[in-house]
Amino acid sequence: KPYVIAVANQKGGVGKTTTAINLATALAAVGRKTLLIDLDPQGNASTGLGVTKEQKARGTYDILVSNLPLNEGSYDTAITNLQVTPTSVDLSGAELDLVDMEQREFRLRDAIRHSPVNWDVVLIDCPPSLTLLTVNALVAADAVLVPLQCEFFALEGISHLTRTIERVKRALNPKLEIIGIVLTMYDKRNRLTDQVADDVRGHFGKVVFDTVIPRNVRVSEAPSHGLPVIIYDHACAGSQAYVSLAGELIGRLRER
Amino acid sequence: KPYVIAVANQKGGVGKTTTAINLATALAAVGRKTLLIDLDPQGNASTGLGVTKEQKARGTYDILVSNLPLNEGSYDTAITNLQVTPTSVDLSGAELDLVDMEQREFRLRDAIRHSPVNWDVVLIDCPPSLTLLTVNALVAADAVLVPLQCEFFALEGISHLTRTIERVKRALNPKLEIIGIVLTMYDKRNRLTDQVADDVRGHFGKVVFDTVIPRNVRVSEAPSHGLPVIIYDHACAGSQAYVSLAGELIGRLRER
Ligand SMILES: Nc1ncnc2c1ncn2[C@@H]1O[C@H](COP(=O)(O)OP(=O)(O)OP(=O)(O)O)[C@@H](O)[C@H]1O
Ligand SMILES: Nc1ncnc2c1ncn2[C@@H]1O[C@H](COP(=O)(O)OP(=O)(O)OP(=O)(O)O)[C@@H](O)[C@H]1O
Ligand SMILES: [Mg+2]
Ligand SMILES: [Mg+2]
Numbered sequence: 001k002p003y004v005i006a007v008a009n010q011k012g013g014v015g016k017t018t019t020a021i022n023l024a025t026a027l028a029a030v031g032r033k034t035l036l037i038d039l040d041p042q043g044n045a046s047t048g049l050g051v052t053k054e055q056k057a058r059g060t061y062d063i064l065v066s067n068l069p070l071n072e073g074s075y076d077t078a079i080t081n082l083q084v085t086p087t088s089v090d091l092s093g094a095e096l097d098l099v100d101m102e103q104r105e106f107r108l109r110d111a112i113r114h115s116p117v118n119w120d121v122v123l124i125d126c127p128p129s130l131t132l133l134t135v136n137a138l139v140a141a142d143a144v145l146v147p148l149q150c151e152f153f154a155l156e157g158i159s160h161l162t163r164t165i166e167r168v169k170r171a172l173n174p175k176l177e178i179i180g181i182v183l184t185m186y187d188k189r190n191r192l193t194d195q196v197a198d199d200v201r202g203h204f205g206k207v208v209f210d211t212v213i214p215r216n217v218r219v220s221e222a223p224s225h226g227l228p229v230i231i232y233d234h235a236c237a238g239s240q241a242y243v244s245l246a247g248e249l250i251g252r253l254r255e256r
Numbered sequence: 257k258p259y260v261i262a263v264a265n266q267k268g269g270v271g272k273t274t275t276a277i278n279l280a281t282a283l284a285a286v287g288r289k290t291l292l293i294d295l296d297p298q299g300n301a302s303t304g305l306g307v308t309k310e311q312k313a314r315g316t317y318d319i320l321v322s323n324l325p326l327n328e329g330s331y332d333t334a335i336t337n338l339q340v341t342p343t344s345v346d347l348s349g350a351e352l353d354l355v356d357m358e359q360r361e362f363r364l365r366d367a368i369r370h371s372p373v374n375w376d377v378v379l380i381d382c383p384p385s386l387t388l389l390t391v392n393a394l395v396a397a398d399a400v401l402v403p404l405q406c407e408f409f410a411l412e413g414i415s416h417l418t419r420t421i422e423r424v425k426r427a428l429n430p431k432l433e434i435i436g437i438v439l440t441m442y443d444k445r446n447r448l449t450d451q452v453a454d455d456v457r458g459h460f461g462k463v464v465f466d467t468v469i470p471r472n473v474r475v476s477e478a479p480s481h482g483l484p485v486i487i488y489d490h491a492c493a494g495s496q497a498y499v500s501l502a503g504e505l506i507g508r509l510r511e512r
Contacts, residue, residue, distance in 0.1 A: 010348075011298060012384035013269015017409065041386070042267060042416070044409045089416045092386050099355055128268035128384040130297075130348050152480040153273065153300045160298070160345045190473045192480065217446045224408040224448065 002035070002119040003253060004112060005179060006141035010164075011157040012128035014149040015184035017044040018219060018229070020125040022239075023145075025228040026246030028082035032120040035074060037085040037108075039137055040127040046086035049077045050226030060087040064107045064136065065097045070115040079231070083119075091133070098132050105132070105172055109140035121253075130164050138168040142256075143179035145249070147213075148200060150186050150193040155200065179252055181208045182245055185215040211245040214238060258291070258375040259509060260368060261435060262397035266420075267413040268384035270405040271440035273300040274475060274485070276381040278495075279401075281484040282502030284338035288376040291330060293341040293364075295393055296383040302342035305333045306482030316343040320363045320392065321353045326371040335487070339375070347389070354388050361388070361428055365396035377509075386420050394424040398512075399435035401505070403469075404456060406442050406449040411456065435508055437464045438501060441471040467501040470494060 007020040017040070024036040038045040039060055046056055055075050062068035063085065074083045098104045112122060124137040138144065144165055148154055162178070169176040181204055187193050201208050213219075216238035222229035230239040263276040273296070280292040294301040295316055302312055311331050318324035319341065330339045354360045368378060380393040394400065400421055404410055418434070425432040437460055443449050457464050469475075472494035478485035486495040 011269070012267070013405070042409070042413050044412065047409070047412055089419075092416075095351070095387055096355065099352065129387075131351055131385075131387065149269070151476050153298070153303075156300065156303060157298050160348075163345075187473075190476070192473070192477050217443075217448070220407050220446070221448050 002112065002122045003143075003256075004122045004124065004141045006124045006126055006134075006137040006144045007147065008126040008134055008137060008144050009146050009148065009154075009157070009161060010128055010130045010134070011149070011154045014154055015147040015213065016128070017048060017125050019145070019147045019182060019184065019213070019242075020045055020123050021048045021228045022230050022242040023246055023249060024082055024123045025079055025230055026243055027121050027250070028079050030246070030250070031081060033081050033118065035083045035085065035119045035122045037122060037124045038087040039091070039108075039124050039133050041087060041089050041092035042127070043087050043089070044223070045125040046084060047226065048223045048228065049079075049082075049084050051075065051077070051084055051086040056086045056088040059085050061090040061094055063111050064094050070111045071117045074117070079228075095132050098136075105135050105139045108136040109173075112140055130160070135168060135172075138165065138176060139172045141173070142175060143177050145179050146181045147184045148181050149184050150190075150196040152192065152196065155196050158200075178207055180249065182211065182213060183208065184213045186212045187215045209245055209248050211241055211248055213241045213245065258368065258378045259399075259512075260378045260380065260397045262380045262382055262390075262393040262400045263403065264382040264390055264393060264400050265402050265404065265410075265413070265417060266384055266386045266390070267405070267410045270410055271403040271469065272384070273304060273381050275401070275403045275438060275440065275469070275498075276301055276379050277304045277484045278486050278498040279502055279505060280338055280379045281335055281486055282499055283377050283506070284335050286502070286506070287337065289337050289374065291339045291341065291375045291378045293378060293380045294343040295347070295364075295380050295389050297343060297345050297348035298383070299343050299345070299347075300479070301381040302340060303482065304479045304484065305335075305338075305340050307331065307333070307340055307342040312342045312344040315341050317346040317350055319367050320350050326367045327373045330373070335484075351388050354392075361391050361395045364392040365429075368396055386416070391424060391428075394421065394432060395428045397429070398431060399433050401435050402437045403440045404437050405440050406452040408448065408452065411452050414456075434463055436505065438467065438469060439464065440469045442468045443471045465501060465504050467497055467504055469497045469501065
C-alpha cells in the first residue's frame with residue numbers, strides 16, 4: 001500500500017507543482033516506485049514532466065468521474081521509477097460532476113486503494129483551491145506537504161488551510177497529518193522573506209523543513225524543456241535544495 | 257450603470273489581487289467612484305485594503321447566497337472614492353451553495369444591477385480557478401483584465417482562459433471582451449521573461465498593455481501594511497508602473 005502525500009496550498013503560485021515534480025523525481029531516483037497524480041486542471045505537473053497531448057486525453061478526470069482504473073490512466077515518464085497520471089482542462093468540469101455523486105470525497109482514495117500496481121509513494125499536485133478536488137486529495141492522503149511562499153499574502157492563508165486539514169481529519173480521514181511545511185522562493189535580499197520565515201518557524205516549529213528552496217531562475221526555466229529542474233540543471237541552487245528536501249522527507253517517511 | 261471589470265486568471269500567484277487593488281486605487285485617485293469586490297475566499301484584496309475582521313463578516317458570501325444588497329456589504333476604505341466588498345473564508349462554501357440555485361451564474365450580475373449606489377467602475381478580484389465564482393464575475397463583467405506572469409506555466413494556461421471567456425460570451429454574456437492583458441513580475445535579468453513577453457505580444461498584439469509591471473520588492477511589502485503599493489511607496493518602480501497602467505486603462509475605457 002503506497003504512502004500518499006498531497007502537495008497542497010490554496011494560495012496560488014507558491015510552488016506546489018514545482019515541489020511535487022522535483023520531489024517525485026528525487027524519490028524515483030533513489031529507487032522508490034513513485035506516482036505523481038496531477039489534480040490541477042491547469043495540467044502543469046503533466047507538462048513539467050513532458051507528457052504528450054494524447055496521454056493527457058485519458059487521466060485524472062476519467063479516474064474520478066468514469067471509474068477508469070488508476071493504472072490505466074498512468075503513464076511512464078522519461079524518469080525510471082516515476083509514473084504520472086496526467087490531466088487536461090476537462091478536469092475543471094469534475095468539480096460540478098462530482099457534487100451529486102455517492103461518496104464524492106472518496107473517489108480518489110478508492111481509485112488508489114483498488115489499483116493493482118504497487119507504488120511505494122504517491123504524490124498529488126493540488127489546484128489552488130479548497131474545493132472538492134483538493135478535498136479528494138486530502139481524503140486519499142496519509143499526509144499533506146505544504147509549500148509556503150515567504151510572502152505576506154501566502155502567510156495569511158495558512159490558517160485557512162490548517163483548519164480545512166483539521167476538518168477533513170475529523171470527518172473523513174483520521175490518519176491525516178502535515179508531514180512538513182517547506183519555505184519556497186526564498187530571496188535573502190528581501191527583508192520580508194526573513195520576517196515571514198521567522199513567523200512560520202515560530203508558529204509551526206519542527207514541522208517546517210530545515211531545507212529552504214531559494215528563488216532561482218533555472219527552476220522557472222525547466223518546465224519549458226519538459227524536465228524537472230533537478231534533471232534540467234542538477235547543479236543549480238534550486239536543484240540542490242530539492243535534493244536536500246527529498247532527503248529530509250525520506251527521513252520523515254522512515255520515522256512513520 | 258458602472259463599467260464592470262473582472263480581474264481574472266486561473267493560474268495562481270500571477271498578480272490578480274495586486275493589480276486589482278492598485279488599479280482600483282488609481283481610478284479612485286482620479287475621481288472615479290470605484291468599488292472593488294473581493295471574490296476570492298482567501299480575502300487578500302480585503303486585507304490589502306486594510307479591511308477589519310468585523311467588516312469581513314458581512315460581504316460577498318451574503319450578497320451571492322443570501323441576497324444581501326451589494327451596498328450593504330460594501331464599506332468605505334481609507335482612500336477617497338474607493339469602497340470594497342470584503343470576503344472571508346465562508347466564501348469557499350459558496351461554490352457548493354450556488355450549484356443548486358436558480359440563475360446561479362447571474363447572482364453577482366443582478367446584485368450589481370439592483371444596487372442603488374452609482375459607482376463609475378466596479379473591479380472584481382477573482383480566485384485562481386474557473387469555477388462558479390469566476391463564472392459569476394465573467395457574467396457580471398463588461399470586460400476582463402488578465403494579469404499574466406512572464407513564466408512558462410502561466411503562458412500555458414492562457415488558452416484555457418480565453419476559451420472559457422469565449423464560452424461565457426456565447427452562452428451568458430454577449431458583451432464580454434478582454435480589455436487588456438498586463439505582463440506582471442517582469443524581471444529583465446531573466447531570459448525566459450523576454451521570451452514569454454515576445455510570445456504573448458506576438459499572439460495577442462495590441463490587446464497587451466504597453467505598460468509592464470516589474471518584479472519589485474516594495475510591491476510585496478505593501479500588503480503587510482494594509483496599503484496599496486501606490487500609496488505605501490508611490491515613487492517605487494512598481495507604483496509608477498501601476499499608475500501608468502491605470503492611465504492606459506482609462507484611455508481604453510474612454511474609447512468604449
Ligand atoms: N524556487 C523557485 N525559483 C524561481 N521560480 C520558481 C520557483 N519555484 C517555482 N517557480 C516558478 O514560479 C511559478 C509558480 O510556481 P508553481 O507553478 O510551481 O506554483 P503552484 O503553487 O503550483 O501554482 P498554482 O497555484 O497555479 O498551481 C512557476 O512559473 C514556477 O516555474
Ligand atoms: N510586481 C510584483 N513584484 C513583486 N512581488 C509581487 C508583484 N506583484 C505581486 N507580487 C507578490 O506576489 C504574490 C502573488 O501576487 P498576488 O497575490 O497579487 O497574485 P494573485 O494572482 O492574486 O494570487 P492568487 O492566485 O493566489 O489569487 C504576492 O505575495 C504579491 O505580494
Ligand atoms: Mg500548480
Ligand atoms: Mg489573489
